[in-house]
Amino acid sequence: MIIVSGSASKSLSKTLAHEMGVKLANVESRRFPDDECYVRIHDNLDGEEVIVVQTSYPDEKIIELFLLQDAVREFKVEKLVTVIPYYGYARQDKKFNEGEPISAKTLARLISLSSDSLFTVDIHEEKIMDWFDIPSKNISGMPQLGVYLKNLEPDIIIAPDKGAQDLAKIVAEVVDCDWDYLEKIRIDGENVEMKAKNLSVSGKKVAIVDDIIATGGTIVRATEHLRSQGAKEVYAACTHGLFAKNALPRLQGVCHEVISTDTIENEASVVSVAKEVAKAL
Ligand code: R5P
Numbered sequence: 001m002i003i004v005s006g007s008a009s010k011s012l013s014k015t016l017a018h019e020m021g022v023k024l025a026n027v028e029s030r031r032f033p034d035d036e037c038y039v040r041i042h043d044n045l046d047g048e049e050v051i052v053v054q055t056s057y058p059d060e061k062i063i064e065l066f067l068l069q070d071a072v073r074e075f076k077v078e079k080l081v082t083v084i085p086y087y088g089y090a091r092q093d094k095k096f097n098e099g100e101p102i103s104a105k106t107l108a109r110l111i112s113l114s115s116d117s118l119f120t121v122d123i124h125e126e127k128i129m130d131w132f133d134i135p136s137k138n139i140s141g142m143p144q145l146g147v148y149l150k151n152l153e154p155d156i157i158i159a160p161d162k163g164a165q166d167l168a169k170i171v172a173e174v175v176d177c178d179w180d181y182l183e184k185i186r187i188d189g190e191n192v193e194m195k196a197k198n199l200s201v202s203g204k205k206v207a208i209v210d211d212i213i214a215t216g217g218t219i220v221r222a223t224e225h226l227r228s229q230g231a232k233e234v235y236a237a238c239t240h241g242l243f244a245k246n247a248l249p250r251l252q253g254v255c256h257e258v259i260s261t262d263t264i265e266n267e268a269s270v271v272s273v274a275k276e277v278a279k280a281l
Pocket of ligand 1: 160163164189190192210211212213214215216217218219
């Protein structure tokens, strides 16, 4: 077994290789002068079971993923398993308006073309898993976030909306504390509001957990809401830290700590999903 890492998932691939006790292939990935992608695998993969690990974000990493899958297929491999730590385009999981594509489905179809199976982490919508033409599994990053948060000793775990309540439940079970959820109303892509809801957070240490932090609007509003009800400390944790539009420093200004996993690698990714991925593989 050998891991082929894409450039978006180098750190996670290294941790995963260590966790599984398998080799990391020597992969070259660079850009041509016109910015097209070039990849080359400097190991002979004949007869190997190969795990390609690459987050499908931002767009250029998707092309790199396809090229890596095909580079692997050029060898006579035993099996090709694709791990997509953060599955980009998952939030366009339906036609919101006539004339739109279902982007999450488009990507699922294309990824399935060159792979024997697929693993991803905390996919935004579980139904997307049915759109792969190959066996697929969605892994939860929440248990590992729970292990990290337990050390911070929060009194309560809060989901910023009802849709994320299952995530809060998993984390609260690991931390061994209470959980609840806020009621979010999305105004547009960047703006959300929180419906008034009384929570027992006064004087408490609170950790908000969500699958994705994108612009950070959700966490900012949730933090304001919790503070207005007397929360003493507010932490924000997510699986996928997209941190669009400079969201990370903005959030670090309002929360005690911002935590994400290594499905998207950045300075907040202090929790690794490698253990859970290794277990699933
Ligand atoms: C939405 O359903 C997701 O779970 C996240 O709450 C959302 O993507 C966060 O977006 P933002 O950080 O832009 O508010």
